[in-house]
Amino acid sequence: MNNKGTIVVFSDTLDKVLAAFNIATGAASMGMEVTLFFTFWGLNVVRKERSSVKGGNWMKRMMGLMNRGGAARLKLSKFNMLGLGTSMMKRLMEQSKLPDVKGMITMAKDLGVRIIACNTTMDLMGVQKDDLIPEVDTIAGVAKYVAEAKKSSMNLFI
Amino acid sequence: MNNKGTIVVFSDTLDKVLAAFNIATGAASMGMEVTLFFTFWGLNVVRKERSSVKGGNWMKRMMGLMNRGGAARLKLSKFNMLGLGTSMMKRLMEQSKLPDVKGMITMAKDLGVRIIACNTTMDLMGVQKDDLIPEVDTIAGVAKYVAEAKKSSMNLFI
Amino acid sequence: MNNKGTIVVFSDTLDKVLAAFNIATGAASMGMEVTLFFTFWGLNVVRKERSSVKGGNWMKRMMGLMNRGGAARLKLSKFNMLGLGTSMMKRLMEQSKLPDVKGMITMAKDLGVRIIACNTTMDLMGVQKDDLIPEVDTIAGVAKYVAEAKKSSMNLFI
Numbered sequence: 001m002n003n004k005g006t007i008v009v010f011s012d013t014l015d016k017v018l019a020a021f022n023i024a025t026g027a028a029s030m031g032m033e034v035t036l037f038f039t040f041w042g043l044n045v046v047r048k049e050r051s052s053v054k055g056g057n058w059m060k061r062m063m064g065l066m067n068r069g070g071a072a073r074l075k076l077s078k079f080n081m082l083g084l085g086t087s088m089m090k091r092l093m094e095q096s097k098l099p100d101v102k103g104m105i106t107m108a109k110d111l112g113v114r115i116i117a118c119n120t121t122m123d124l125m126g127v128q129k130d131d132l133i134p135e136v137d138t139i140a141g142v143a144k145y146v147a148e149a150k151k152s153s154m155n156l157f158i
Numbered sequence: 159m160n161n162k163g164t165i166v167v168f169s170d171t172l173d174k175v176l177a178a179f180n181i182a183t184g185a186a187s188m189g190m191e192v193t194l195f196f197t198f199w200g201l202n203v204v205r206k207e208r209s210s211v212k213g214g215n216w217m218k219r220m221m222g223l224m225n226r227g228g229a230a231r232l233k234l235s236k237f238n239m240l241g242l243g244t245s246m247m248k249r250l251m252e253q254s255k256l257p258d259v260k261g262m263i264t265m266a267k268d269l270g271v272r273i274i275a276c277n278t279t280m281d282l283m284g285v286q287k288d289d290l291i292p293e294v295d296t297i298a299g300v301a302k303y304v305a306e307a308k309k310s311s312m313n314l315f316i
Numbered sequence: 317m318n319n320k321g322t323i324v325v326f327s328d329t330l331d332k333v334l335a336a337f338n339i340a341t342g343a344a345s346m347g348m349e350v351t352l353f354f355t356f357w358g359l360n361v362v363r364k365e366r367s368s369v370k371g372g373n374w375m376k377r378m379m380g381l382m383n384r385g386g387a388a389r390l391k392l393s394k395f396n397m398l399g400l401g402t403s404m405m406k407r408l409m410e411q412s413k414l415p416d417v418k419g420m421i422t423m424a425k426d427l428g429v430r431i432i433a434c435n436t437t438m439d440l441m442g443v444q445k446d447d448l449i450p451e452v453d454t455i456a457g458v459a460k461y462v463a464e465a466k467k468s469s470m471n472l473f474i
Binding site (some may be wrong): 003005016019027032077078079085089091092093095096098099153154157 | 357373375376379382383436438439441458461465466472473
Binding site for chain 2 (some may be wrong): 319321331332334335338339342343346347394395401402405407408409411412414447469470471472474
């Protein structure tokens, strides 16, 4: 088997995003070449915190308003409880000395994990290149994803 | 690595089903042999629009009533908002010249993607062969799925 | 391709957990070496039914209270309807002669499926070794998961 792993990050819930980064950084620290492909709701993870959708029609602006970017905003998929569960989880993570999503992004980059943002999603949601965090390496579509996935022994959809 | 990809489509939300078809058609257009295995809620994607569960006991009929088939019925997993978010997403897809799920099924078939419907789910939910769309190639169980997955370099569960 | 499969069980909904065990037991009965890695909400599947979080601070205890363990407690991700949908699904499973989750765990063990519990999740949620069912083979972290996944041709995240 080869030494590559590719993970589609489709979700933007705190729990799933943490799982994706845990596996990515774990694999990278063991010498694997890891690529994260952020698509659909997952694109929010690599959007700047204050980015808002300016261009496009009212639907893109409304979608952008509901669906705000920024790693600090992510919520649990369960027990969110108007933010209470999410903030409890964040405090438990601190107590367990686990980094938050921003810390995980930094760690991933330090370990050589490649971050791709899906251009089909960007077009669909009215997100521009300037709205993305600088940690994004490449903006690309499904052809790039498939090319990576074909070469990877570990493929996951999260 | 080989040239095969197998995707379990477990979900029936519009967003995840679109992701599955995007990857499947992208991979097939790049020459991969792709198999989609529709199971559990995902079976709804390959059920005819007007199919209703006629046989079976009241529980199968009630499950069939709540859990109606048809690619046009799929809803977003987030921001459905009584259908408003879903219809906004569909209009944004049209504007981005993205096909809808029915169009994706046609495109997938044209590119040689194989569609398998899970027989365990059919039995569980009281769905008959006649309730499935004609694009389904095979009705089979987990043994068939595993046989395909073992030969695939790209395995995903969506 | 090789003969190994590794599945991350991240979710604790009845439907997804059944899918994970169906694939695991199907693959194992066809001679594959299968490893299930229970992490995050999925850890609940391998927690004892009456286990409650005793140690830790109030947050760990509260998280433990909301997030109770036990294979019999799992609920559907859709149509739970205050438990009605879940119990209907369980009766449909009985009628189709499908085992419940406890039965699936036993069957998986009989077929040689390995069960790993994620130690990062245990620490985060305040779960002790004694809180886990005896069917758990190993308590380990992401490094163990990645080592297995690298050697597996079939990797899934459920």
